[in-house]
Amino acid sequence: MIAYAANLATIVAIFAILAATLNFIVGYAGIFSVAHAVFFGLGAYAGAQVALLLIPDPLLACLAGAVVAGGLSLCLALPALRVRGEYFVAASMGLQMMAVTLFSEAKPLTGGIGGLVNIPRPTLFGVEVSVLPLALVALALILLATALLQRGAFGRTLQALRDAESAAEALGKNVAAAKTLAMAFACAGAGIGGALFALHLSFVNVESFTMDQSVLVMAMVIIGGTGTLWGPLVGAIILLSLPSGLAFIPFIPPTEVGAVQQIVYGLAMTLLMIFRPAGLVGDLSKGRATA
Amino acid sequence: MTTEVLRTENLSRSFGGVQAVAGVSLTLHAGAVTALVGPNGAGKTTTFNLITGNLRADSGTAAIRGKPIMGLKPWQVARLGVARSFQDLRLFTHMTVRENVLAATETASWFWQPGGSTARRAREARADAALEATGLSALARARAIDLAYAERKFLSMARILAAEADIWLLDEPASGLDLASRTRFGQLLKDAQARGVAICLIEHNLDVVVELSNRIAFLDQGKVLAEGDPDAILKDPALAAIYFGDRPQEAA
Amino acid sequence: MLFLQLLLQGLQTGALYALTAAGFALIFGATRIFHFAHGATFAIAGYVFLYFWNAGQPWPGALAAIAAAVVFGLGMERFVYRPIQRHEGSFFTVFVAAFGVAVVVQNLIGMIAGRGFASVDTPLSMANEVLPDVFLAPIFWIAIAVAIVLFVALSAFLTRTHAGVGLRALAQNPDLLRAYGLSSNRLSMLAFALGSAMAAPAAILTAMTTGLNEAVGHHVMLISMAATIVGGVGSLRGAALAGLMLGVAESVALQFVDTQWAEGVSFLVLFAFIIFRPSGIFGVAQTR
Numbered sequence: 001m002i003a004y005a006a007n008l009a010t011i012v013a014i015f016a017i018l019a020a021t022l023n024f025i026v027g028y029a030g031i032f033s034v035a036h037a038v039f040f041g042l043g044a045y046a047g048a049q050v051a052l053l054l055i056p057d058p059l060l061a062c063l064a065g066a067v068v069a070g071g072l073s074l075c076l077a078l079p080a081l082r083v084r085g086e087y088f089v090a091a092s093m094g095l096q097m098m099a100v101t102l103f104s105e106a107k108p109l110t111g112g113i114g115g116l117v118n119i120p121r122p123t124l125f126g127v128e129v130s131v132l133p134l135a136l137v138a139l140a141l142i143l144l145a146t147a148l149l150q151r152g153a154f155g156r157t158l159q160a161l162r163d164a165e166s167a168a169e170a171l172g173k174n175v176a177a178a179k180t181l182a183m184a185f186a187c188a189g190a191g192i193g194g195a196l197f198a199l200h201l202s203f204v205n206v207e208s209f210t211m212d213q214s215v216l217v218m219a220m221v222i223i224g225g226t227g228t229l230w231g232p233l234v235g236a237i238i239l240l241s242l243p244s245g246l247a248f249i250p251f252i253p254p255t256e257v258g259a260v261q262q263i264v265y266g267l268a269m270t271l272l273m274i275f276r277p278a279g280l281v282g283d284l285s286k287g288r289a290t291a
Numbered sequence: 292m293t294t295e296v297l298r299t300e301n302l303s304r305s306f307g308g309v310q311a312v313a314g315v316s317l318t319l320h321a322g323a324v325t326a327l328v329g330p331n332g333a334g335k336t337t338t339f340n341l342i343t344g345n346l347r348a349d350s351g352t353a354a355i356r357g358k359p360i361m362g363l364k365p366w367q368v369a370r371l372g373v374a375r376s377f378q379d380l381r382l383f384t385h386m387t388v389r390e391n392v393l394a395a396t397e398t399a400s401w402f403w404q405p406g407g408s409t410a411r412r413a414r415e416a417r418a419d420a421a422l423e424a425t426g427l428s429a430l431a432r433a434r435a436i437d438l439a440y441a442e443r444k445f446l447s448m449a450r451i452l453a454a455e456a457d458i459w460l461l462d463e464p465a466s467g468l469d470l471a472s473r474t475r476f477g478q479l480l481k482d483a484q485a486r487g488v489a490i491c492l493i494e495h496n497l498d499v500v501v502e503l504s505n506r507i508a509f510l511d512q513g514k515v516l517a518e519g520d521p522d523a524i525l526k527d528p529a530l531a532a533i534y535f536g537d538r539p540q541e542a543a
Numbered sequence: 544m545l546f547l548q549l550l551l552q553g554l555q556t557g558a559l560y561a562l563t564a565a566g567f568a569l570i571f572g573a574t575r576i577f578h579f580a581h582g583a584t585f586a587i588a589g590y591v592f593l594y595f596w597n598a599g600q601p602w603p604g605a606l607a608a609i610a611a612a613v614v615f616g617l618g619m620e621r622f623v624y625r626p627i628q629r630h631e632g633s634f635f636t637v638f639v640a641a642f643g644v645a646v647v648v649q650n651l652i653g654m655i656a657g658r659g660f661a662s663v664d665t666p667l668s669m670a671n672e673v674l675p676d677v678f679l680a681p682i683f684w685i686a687i688a689v690a691i692v693l694f695v696a697l698s699a700f701l702t703r704t705h706a707g708v709g710l711r712a713l714a715q716n717p718d719l720l721r722a723y724g725l726s727s728n729r730l731s732m733l734a735f736a737l738g739s740a741m742a743a744p745a746a747i748l749t750a751m752t753t754g755l756n757e758a759v760g761h762h763v764m765l766i767s768m769a770a771t772i773v774g775g776v777g778s779l780r781g782a783a784l785a786g787l788m789l790g791v792a793e794s795v796a797l798q799f800v801d802t803q804w805a806e807g808v809s810f811l812v813l814f815a816f817i818i819f820r821p822s823g824i825f826g827v828a829q830t831r
Contacts, residue, residue: 032635079817085634086577090768091817094810097765101803153397153404160383160394167381170343171454172369172398181402211761215646222639259650266646273640274626 006132010200012240013135014193017142019220019232021189024146026218027227028155029182030162031080032089035096036217039069039190040197041103041209047195048116048204049109056120058134061195069191070184077180084165096211103206115205122199131200138196139233142189147229149185158182212262219265223272239265294321296489297373297458302341302351303513311337313513314351319458319489324480326500326521327493329510330534335493336378338510339460343375344368355458370398374456378463378493380447382435388446389431392418395450421453424479441472448479459483459490465499477503497525509534548677549794555683555752557790558690559745561783563763564770565697566741568782570616571771573713573734576624577634578616579641581767582760583648584739588612589746589755590656596663596750609743616739619644620732645760653757662754682751689744694783697737701779710734762806769813775823785824788812 018040025031043065050057050064079091103110110116121128149155160168161175169175198204216239224235242261246252252260297319304312312334319325327335340346342353344365353360355371363371383391396414397404404410422428425445430438435446444464451459465476480490480503494500500507500521507524509517511533517524524530567581588608595604623640667685670678701707709725710733720727742763749755767782770789774781792812793805800807816823 030635032638079814083817083821086571086638086768087772087817087821089577089579089638090765090772091814093761093765094769094813097761098807098810101807105803149402153393153399154402156386156390156394156397157400159386159390163383163385164381166345166365167377167383167450168394169365170345170369170375170377171395171450172366173394174364174366174400177400181400185402211758215642218639218642219646226635256654259654262650263647266643266650269643269646270623270640271643273636273643274623277627277630277636 006130008240008244010130010132010135010196012236013132013139014197014200015217015220015240016233016236017135017139017193017196018190018217019224019236020139020142020146021186021193022217023221023224023226023228023232024150024189025182025186026221027231028150028162029158029179030084031179031183032085033076033092034089034211034214034218035076035092035099036186036190037209037211037213038096038099039073039187040194040213040217041099041204041206042069042072043191043194044198044204044208045103045110045116045194046191048119048198050195051119051122051199052116056122056199058122058124058129058131058196058199061122061199062134062138062192065191065193065195066188067191069194070188073183073187074180076187077183080179080183081176093211096214100206100210103209111205113206115203115207116198117203119198119202119204121202131196135196135200138192142192143229143233145185150229154178154182216262216265219269223265223268293323293487295319296321297342297353297355297491299338299342299353300351302338302353303349304337304341304346305349310513312341312348315341315510315513315515317491317508317515317518319491321457321487321489322484323506324484324490324492324504325506325508326504327491327508327510328495328497328500328524328534329516330536332512333510334513335510336462337513339375339462339491339493342368342460343373366398369454369456372456373458373460374451374454375460376447376451376462376464380443382438382443382446384436385434387432387434388427388438388449389418389422391435391446392421392449392453395421395453396455417455418453421449424452424482425449426475441468444468445472445476448476452479452483457488459488461490461492463493463495465494465496473499501525545676545798546795547674549797550791551677551679551683553791553794554787555686555790556794557787558686559748560766560770560790561786562690562693562745563742564767564774564786565694565779565783566738567767568771568774568776568779569697569710569741570734570738572777572779573710574620574624574731576620576628577638577641578619578624578735578738579638579764580615580619580623580644580648580760581738581742582762582764583645584612584615585742585746585749585763586648586652586755586757586760587615588743589750589759590652590661592743592747592750593656593661593663593755605743605747608747609740612739612743612746613736616735617732620735625728625731645764649757649760656757658757660754660756661750663751665751668751680752682748686748686752689748693741693744697741697779700737706730706733710737765806765813766809769809771823772821773812773816773823775825778823778825781823781825 018036022036025033046064046068047061050061076092076095080088104113157173157178161178165175220235220239221232223238224231242264243257246257246260295318299315299317301314301316302312303314315338329335341348344363348361360368383394396417399405422431425448427445427449438446465473468476492504504521507521508515509524509530517530563585567578570576570578588611591611592604592608595607624637627636627640667682668680670680673679701711709720709723709730712719713727713730766789770782770786774785789809789812793808796805796808
């Protein structure tokens with residue numbers, strides 16, 4: 001039971017990192033990416049390779065995950081500089097689908113469909129550690145960083161370019177640089193989440209980095225409330241407790257729990273948009289992404 | 292006259308065969324207000340867009356204090372001291388009034404602004420002063436989207452004030468303002484003028500033009516037809532005929 | 544001859560892409576609603592047809608598929624998009640709401656019809672050698688013919704009828720509609736009905752050729768969006784042409800890469816357009 005709770009807590013912390021970083025670009029910069037799982041995956045593969053080939057040092061794995069995901073975020077920053085709204089959704093969706101193919105085919109790097117297995121347990125200074133405390137620390141740091149950035153000048157810059165890009169530029173803001181930076185930050189955070197995920201499961205494959213996963217993270221952000229600090233955390237907790245909650249409902253066959261979970265949050269997203277577009281945590285007066 | 296700060300020469304731009312701006316040469320001086328006057332479609336806003344880098348000129352040059360600015364991006368032009376307002380305001384709608392103005396004081400696009408807390412306090416002071424000057428202090432915490440029309444116009448001016456630019460390009464800043472607001476707006480311009488800001492103003496209301504401007508450039512069909520003293524220009528019957536639209540419509 | 548084979552196959556795929564994409568573009572062009580659940584429409588139509596086919600009722604199945612697509616499209620318009628647009632209607636809210644529905648539909652299909660590929664066996668998709676080393680199934684001609692007939696009918700409708708002209712004016716000039724005495728609500732429903740119906744034949748033919756799976760909606764959406772953007776937003780002809788082009792490009796690329804990369808070709812085309820020509824082939828520059 002404790003092991004179960006610890007596992008769930010680790011997964012919640014990792015997904016809260018994903019949701020918080022996605023919220024950063026969706027809620028503040030109005031960049032609507034449906035490819036966040038790609039950067040989660042890049043971080044996971046990078047972290048796993050570090051542990052497999054070098055040493056299972058979680059800090060190094062997180063660093064590698066952050067650098068690879070943050071660096072490759074340029075793939076997504078490029079279209080974000082050119083287009084917005086619907087166009088960008090199309091580009092990010094294309095990137096997501098393309099990345100799944102790449103992950104499945106680049107066997108030397110990702111292990112293909114089978115994935116990377118037998119990732120060693122993380123050790124810090126020679127002592128084997130569990131991922132849970134690491135994930136909690138990482139989550140705390142990322143929440144702190146996003147809170148500082150969101151409330152400070154950078155957050156204002158992102159909101160300004162979300163609301164009126166040309167006016168932001170006319171006030172001397174280098175919109176391209178700010179967007180690229182925001183993207184790199186968010187994707188690097190997702191990469192850290194990925195590295196922790198790989199170390200936690202000691203096994204990763206492409207299944208975890210699909211469109212469905214991007215949708216799940218998006219749902220966490222939206223159900224929690226975009227543009228809020230705690231919304232993504234709340235969203236992650238709600239959506240990840242859902243399967244265990246559903247498991248107690250007798251008439252749902254165990255094989256269908258995943259599908260029922262997706263139906264529940266799909267429905268929740270639609271109903272929220274119709275009746276309460278700011279999400280559960282968000283108050284209706286602030287921080288709406290109007291792309 | 293005083294120091295010349297911005298000069299354009301022969302700026303031209305056409306859109307699919309329509310010559311929107313056809314060789315506009317304009318000079319702005321520190322501490323002077325130049326009004327761009329002319330019928331709709333004369334190329335006034337396009338001229339602004341060519342100066343600020345929002346549009347590329349087909350030909351011609353523009354320079355700020357001798358430094359050529361053609362080909363620069365809008366934010367680069369802004370950092371040379373040019374602030375502009377938009378006819379449709381383009382406020383940061385979902386941010387508060389104070390955040391709108393603070394954003395105007397923060398130009399670095401990095402994660403944080405240079406100068407630490409001293410500079411931050413200076414920026415905040417500047418923003419608060421701009422709110423004070425535009426009479427928006429009481430609304431500092433309201434969202435821009437919830438403001439009344441005149442308040443929005445003043446917020447747009449507050450951003451420009453806080454940006455500390457010395458060249459202002461204002462696109463119909465006084466349109467739709469009631470008399471009291473217009474007087475307050477006039478005072479803003481006069482204060483800025485006294486500080487040596489070079490102002491260029493697109494304005495349709497000729498009373499406002501006469502009251503506020505030192506010079507008029509009269510545009511029609513992308514060309515500067517006349518430039519000079521407001522009284523002289525506005526008394527010219529030929530220009531008045533064009534402005535009030537009773538010339539024969541050769542190209543409707 | 545491989546090239547010719549791939550080209551013809553590409554035309555067949557492209558014809559289906561063109562139909563689906565044109566439906567999406569019709570809805571987007573007329574209502575400015577980014578109908579992200581268009582892929583779900585396609586999936587629903589395809590699976591309804593499969594159900595009837597397995598019950599031995601192909602023709603009622605085709606009609607039921609079209610009906611299901613139209614009902615779903617109208618339902619989205621009436622119960623999802625219209626309430627949202629009444630109070631806010633930003634791109635963000637519309638997109639997320641549609642996205643949620645797409646997720647629900649995908650999983651419901653998975654639960655009801657089972658996961659994995661499903662297709663129908665028909666002699667129509669049996670290939671015959673028409674030229675040395677070039678094989679074509681009768682379905683190729685059906686796909687091309689259906690596409691041509693539907694496009695001719697659609698363009699006649701849009702240019703010749705009162706409602707069609709109104710549909711084209713809906714996005715550009717709502718005032719004109721009032722002058723003509725047309726209701727924008729009605730026209731919006733018409734756009735959804737027509738656009739959704741366009742997806743049904745493509746879904747049926749896809750079920751008869753490559754088959755369907757519950758996640759087919761994602762692929763359909765990517766193609767529809769790519770074709771709409773590449774063709775130029777607002778241009779139906781552009782979307783159809785781009786759909787055709789993407790189908791051909793995906794197929795011809797198989798001469799050089801393995802099948803799993805075919806989708807990547809569409810993505811690369813989309814990406815290149817977004818970066819170098821966001822206004823698309825026939826579009827006017829209006830992004831940013």
